[in-house]
Amino acid sequence: MTSDEQRLRLITTEDGSHSLYVPDLNETYHSFHGALQESDHVFIKTGLDHFARNHPQDMINVLEIGLGTGLNALLTAYWSHERKRPVRMTSVEAFPVSWQLASQLNYPEKIPSPDAAEWFGEIHNSPWEKDNSIHKLFSLKKVRARLQDHKLPANEYNVVFFDAFAPSKQSELWEPEILRKVFVSLMTHSVFVTYCAKGQLKRDLKAIGYDIETLPGPPGKKEMVRGTKPDDN
Numbered sequence: 131m132t133s134d135e136q137r138l139r140l141i142t143t144e145d146g147s148h149s150l151y152v153p154d155l156n157e158t159y160h161s162f163h164g165a166l167q168e169s170d171h172v173f174i175k176t177g178l179d180h181f182a183r184n185h186p187q188d189m190i191n192v193l194e195i196g197l198g199t200g201l202n203a204l205l206t207a208y209w210s211h212e213r214k215r216p217v218r219m220t221s222v223e224a225f226p227v228s229w230q231l232a233s234q235l236n237y238p239e240k241i242p243s244p245d246a247a248e249w250f251g252e253i254h255n256s257p258w259e260k261d262n263s264i265h266k267l268f269s270l271k272k273v274r275a276r277l278q279d280h281k282l283p284a285n286e287y288n289v290v291f292f293d294a295f296a297p298s299k300q301s302e303l304w305e306p307e308i309l310r311k312v313f314v315s316l317m318t319h320s321v322f323v324t325y326c327a328k329g330q331l332k333r334d335l336k337a338i339g340y341d342i343e344t345l346p347g348p349p350g351k352k353e354m355v356r357g358t359k360p361d362d363n
C-alpha cells in the first residue's frame with residue numbers, strides 16, 4: 131500500500147466527479163456537492179473568467195495555493211484552449227498526490243476535449259520547479275513547498291486560486307500574515323478567489339487592502355469571496 135492510499139480515499143461527489151477524502155483531517159479536497167461544479171464556479175468563472183473579461187488583451191498569470199488533484203489546473207488548461215488566451219500558472223503544493231492515485235480520478239472524461247487526458251497526465255507528471263508547456267497556450271510551474279516557507283514574487287500574479295483546506299482544518303494557511311504575502315504577490319486590479327466566505331476571512335482580507343465582494347457560491351454553498359487589489363496598494 132502506498133502512503134497516498136493510506137492518507138487519501140477516492141470519493142464521488144454529487145455531480146458525479148471524483149474528489150479525495152483525508153481521514154486524518156475529516157476533510158475533502160472539494161465540496162461534496164460537486165467537485166467539478168465547485169472548481170468551475172469559484173475559480174474559473176468567478177476568478178479567471180472575470181479577470182479575463184476586464185483585461186481582454188493580456189497573458190494571465192495565475193497562482194494556485196494547493197495543486198491537489200490537479201482539477202483546477204486541468205480546468206484552466208481547458209479554459210485557455212477554448213478561449214485562446216495564454217495562461218501561465220504556478221501552483222504551490224506541499225503534499226503532492228501520486229499519479230497512481232490521480233490517474234484514477236475521472237476529470238479528463240468530464241472535460242469535452244480529446245486532449246484532456248494528455249493534459250492531465252502532463253499536469254501530474256511534468257517536473258517540479260520549472261515552467262512546463264501543457265499545451266501551446268498553457269504552462270504550469272509546480273512548486274513543491276509549504277506556502278508558509280515559499281517566497282512569492284511581488285506584483286506578479288493576476289488571479290489567485292486560494293484553495294487551501296478549510297480554516298477550521300488548516301488555520302495556519304488563513305493567517306493574516308500568509309494572506310498578506312499573497313496580496314503583495316498580486317498586481318493591481320488582480321483578483322483573489324476562494325470558496326470560503328467566513329466573516330473573519332472577509333475582515334482580514336479587507337484589513338489587508340482588498341476590495342471584497344461576497345458572491346453566490348457553487349451549488350450547495352451559499353457564498354464565496356472575491357477580493358480585488360485596488361489601485362493605491
Ligand SMILES: C[S@@+](CC[C@H](N)C(=O)[O-])C[C@H]1O[C@@H](n2cnc3c(N)ncnc32)[C@H](O)[C@@H]1O
Nearest residue numbers: 196197198199200201202224225276277293295
Ligand atoms: C483543498 S485541497 C486543493 C484542491 C486542488 N486545488 C484541486 O484542484 O484538487 C488543499 C491542498 O493544499 C495542500 N496543502 C496542505 N498544506 C499546504 C501547505 N502548507 N502549503 C501548500 N499546500 C498545502 C494539500 O496537500 C492539498 O493538496
